[in-house]
Structures are given as C-alpha cells and as structure tokens.
Ligand SMILES: Nc1ncnc2c1ncn2[C@@H]1O[C@H](COP(=O)(O)OP(=O)(O)OP(=O)(O)O)[C@@H](O)[C@H]1O
C-alpha cells in the first residue's frame with residue numbers, strides 16, 4: 401500500500417518554507433464565513449489560488465485590515481484580492497461584492513444548488529480547474545471550526561466527499577484532515593507550530609484495526625468506534641507519527657498560539 405506524507409509546512413513563517421522533506425504541494429486557500437485565523441496572511445502568501453466562500457469575502461474585507469493596524473485598510477484590501485468568490489451569495493454584503501468585482505475578482509453565483517454548502521461549491525471549483533489537473537493540490541480551509549455545529553459537520557463532510565483531494569480544515573486552535581484507509585500515513589510534526597494534543601477519530605464507519613507509532617497512547621491493531629473507544633486527548637511524542645487503518649480516520653492536532 402502506498403504512503404502519503406503529511407507536513408504542516410504551510411504554517412511555518414516564509415523563510416523556512418518549505419521545510420522538511422515532505423511533498424511539494426500546490427496550495428489553494430478557501431476563506432469561510434467565520435473569524436479568520438491570525439495566521440491567514442501566512443496561508444495567503446503560500447497559496448497559488450485564493451477563493452472566498454460567499455460570506456468569507458466579508459471576513460476578508462472586514463478582518464484582514466485589522467491584522468495590519470499600521471496600514472491603510474484600502475491598501476490591505478487591494479493587496480489581499482481573492483481570485484474567486486463562489487457560493488449561493490446570500491451572505492456576502494453588496495458593498496463587498498462590488499468592491500472585489502471592481503478589482504477584477506471572478507464571482508460565481510451558485511444559488512441554484514441548495515443541496516451543497518458554499519465550501520463544497522468552492523472545492524468543486526478548485527478540483528475542476530484545468531491547469532491544476534496534474535499538480536499535487538492541497539486545499540487549506542480557513543475558519544472551518546468553531547461556531548455552528550451543523551456548519552462544522554458540513555465542513556468535515558467535505559473532507560469525506562472529496563476524499564482523494566488533500567483538504568485541511570483550520571482554525572486558530574487546531575487543524576483537521578482525512579487519512580484515507582487507501583494509504584498508509586506518515587505525519588511529520590512541525591513542533592514549533594503544532595501539537596502536542598492530537599486525536600484520531602473514525603469517520604463514516606468504525607475502524608476494526610488501527611495501528612500507530614509516535615503517540616503517547618499508540619494504537620496496536622485497535623478497534624475504534626463511536627460508542628466505544630476513539631482516540632481523543634492523545635499526545636504526539638515523536639517527530640513523526642505513522643498511522644495505518646482499515647477505515648478512514650480524521651487526524652486532528654492542536655495549533656500553537658504565536
Ligand atoms: N459558524 C460556522 N462554523 C463553521 N463554518 C462556517 C460557519 N459559518 C459559515 N461557515 C462556512 O462558511 C461557508 C460560507 O458561509 P455562509 O454564511 O456564506 O454560508 P450560508 O450558506 O449562508 O450558510 P447558512 O445559510 O447555513 O447560514 C459555509 O458553507 C461554511 O462552510
């Protein structure tokens with residue numbers, strides 16, 4: 401079975417990027433309608449494509465200037481111009497839509513589809529871009545956690561729906577990604593910015609057998625299911641965590657305050 405190497409180098413300050421011997425990835429950033437993480441400018445600079453999910457554009461417009469209090473808000477808004485705004489467009493304010501449209505941002509009104517979330521619509525757009533086809537794509541999602549639980553679960557469902565795309569849900573406090581059972585996984589821990597608290601959670605179906613190394617409470621051919629054992633409040637011990645499982649798992653790890 402093939403191995404996937406994971407490494408949160410996108411959280412490292414630019415001079416060290418890319419740090420270890422992890423894969424060379426092409427990052428796309430999606431901003432959601434939630435308070436933006438403090439490290440959003442870092443993600444922005446590391447991304448090749450920047451997309452706002454509907455009301456995520458309000459967050460960019462309102463909150464990015466607050467991260468640069470010594471600079472003029474207009475200058476910051478012009479510097480942080482999204483490539484695309486996509487969604488059902490019921491949350492973006494008219495002035496924000498007009499501002500970014502005037503700057504040349506592409507807008508896609510997908511209000512006809514009331515069965516998928518704005519994040520789903522944005523990831524589908526990124527997946528279907530022709531010139532990203534052969535690239536090693538990784539979608540970073542800012543503002544995905546905290547707030548309404550139905551939205552959080554909807555965001556996790558996007559990980560499962562697009563299970564062959566690397567997608568990482570981020571907040572100021574933690575990240576979540578899917579570890580598909582189709583591969584073995586090696587997670588290179590960036591201990592300056594993440595850890596030590598972590599979790600491994602079966603998603604969709606129980607896991608009959610999960611085996612890990614590098615954790616304080618390693619699993620050895622262990623069963624995990626809701627209503628039984630799941631691995632929360634675990635702690636990263638080594639620089640590398642390995643995971644192999646017979647079913648898909650969520651990996652979550654805490655993000656350190658700057
Ligand atoms: N409280 C939240 N917690 C987590 N994610 C959120 C939250 N609010 C919004 N999002 C994410 O941001 C995206 C865009 O948000 P927006 O408010 O524009 O969506 P919406 O379709 O108007 O939501 P709804 O109609 O359900 O309130 C959502 O698809 C979701 O992924």
Ligand SMILES: Cc1ncc(C[n+]2csc(CCO)c2C)c(N)n1
Pocket residue numbers: 488513514515516517518
């Ligand atoms: C069974 C079922 N439950 C909820 C919705 C509502 N819904 C799900 S995603 C979405 C778009 C949000 O931007 C909306 C309105 C539905 N369609 N089907």
